[in-house]
Amino acid sequence: MMSRATVLLKPNDRMPSRPRRGGGRFQREDRKRVAPTTPKKSARAEAPVKPTPGLPARSRRRGQMIHDTRSPHAPPPRVPPSAVHAASAGDGEDELHSSIVRVARMLWAVQEDRVRVSNQRWALEDDGYGPEWTGPLDLAVAALKSVEKKHGRALVALVKGHPLAPWIADVDGVALGGLGRLLGCTGSLDNFPNVDKLRAFLGYHVVNGRAPTRVKGQLANWSRQGRVVCRQLADSIVRLHHGVYYDLYVKRRAAVLGRPWLGPSGCPFRQVHTGFERRMDRSTGWKRKTGVSKLVPCITPCPGKGPDHEDCDPGAEHSGHVDADAKRVAIKMFLKDLWVAWRAVKAAAGQVSPGSPMLPSSEAT
Numbered sequence: 001m002m003s004r005a006t007v008l009l010k011p012n013d014r015m016p017s018r019p020r021r022g023g024g025r026f027q028r029e030d031r032k033r034v035a036p037t038t039p040k041k042s043a044r045a046e047a048p049v050k051p052t053p054g055l056p057a058r059s060r061r062r063g064q065m066i067h068d069t070r071s072p073h074a075p076p077p078r079v080p081p082s083a084v085h086a087a088s089a090g091d092g093e094d095e096l097h098s099s100i101v102r103v104a105r106m107l108w109a110v111q112e113d114r115v116r117v118s119n120q121r122w123a124l125e126d127d128g129y130g131p132e133w134t135g136p137l138d139l140a141v142a143a144l145k146s147v148e149k150k151h152g153r154a155l156v157a158l159v160k161g162h163p164l165a166p167w168i169a170d171v172d173g174v175a176l177g178g179l180g181r182l183l184g185c186t187g188s189l190d191n192f193p194n195v196d197k198l199r200a201f202l203g204y205h206v207v208n209g210r211a212p213t214r215v216k217g218q219l220a221n222w223s224r225q226g227r228v229v230c231r232q233l234a235d236s237i238v239r240l241h242h243g244v245y246y247d248l249y250v251k252r253r254a255a256v257l258g259r260p261w262l263g264p265s266g267c268p269f270r271q272v273h274t275g276f277e278r279r280m281d282r283s284t285g286w287k288r289k290t291g292v293s294k295l296v297p298c299i300t301p302c303p304g305k306g307p308d309h310e311d312c313d314p315g316a317e318h319s320g321h322v323d324a325d326a327k328r329v330a331i332k333m334f335l336k337d338l339w340v341a342w343r344a345v346k347a348a349a350g351q352v353s354p355g356s357p358m359l360p361s362s363e364a365t
């Protein structure tokens, strides 16, 4: 006679031989191995040159730069992050860089998801959906936020072991997390034979006299995420209100504002700025762009009130264009110093040949 308990247990007995949902790929790989008795950690210690999990093998083999073209939804690490960190400390630079790239990509993937779910939640509320709809999404946003924070902490923990960590400690406005995000885009700075290549990879080169833009159907040879990170670094440098790069920003800004304001927009760079007029859309309560294009001044006087202008000096002038230009100059100098610092680290370790270029090929901004 078969009891109820036996019947329930039967499918469970068969479970181990079946590939499980989600973890199937790794299980199947495990089964292929002849001697699966060696634990992962010791195998890692014995063979330090084996390919790093999580990075595409082909880009490692060609020794190319790591592009953003790969899906951010990379397979999860096969070992817990704490084990990755423990291993990366002694396993050399390559291992450390690929760990940084992997954790940074996971961070951005979760961040993207969090923003997407959060937008969805607010859209639902705007459309009149109640808490029974928005509540679960709130929970999802909170969960994603906590994972994002964990990735952020893991990234900082990794970068603490990076040779540039002591250098970045002296940079005002950029901390370990910022360096981690930057290295998460670039991988090892060995990928860049000179500063201009590093700047160009991060979108700070010039195409037809302007900053590069993404073109539909064309694969960009620069990293969009990299430029986003650089802009975030510039924002944090400026927000701090002191430091070498902040001084550079202030100097450049004042110099540009001191130039003659030219053209119909009064732009120091003689550009014509246009924008679309915005009018209130009564059905949504949002301001919407109208089809009417109008001329916009480059520089506007400070309105003197409002939450964004509490710290403004009297008679201050604001210009997004001039501000972005000054930040660009500051971050380009930061990238140069970063690259030079990396070369110095390599030279101290005796890994740079005397003939390799130490200085950027141009200082143009």
Ligand SMILES: [Zn+2]
Pocket: 265, 266, 267, 268, 269, 271, 273, 298, 321, 322
């Ligand atoms: Zn302008």
Ligand SMILES: [Zn+2]
Pocket: 302, 303, 304, 308, 309, 312, 316, 318
């Ligand atoms: Zn102001």
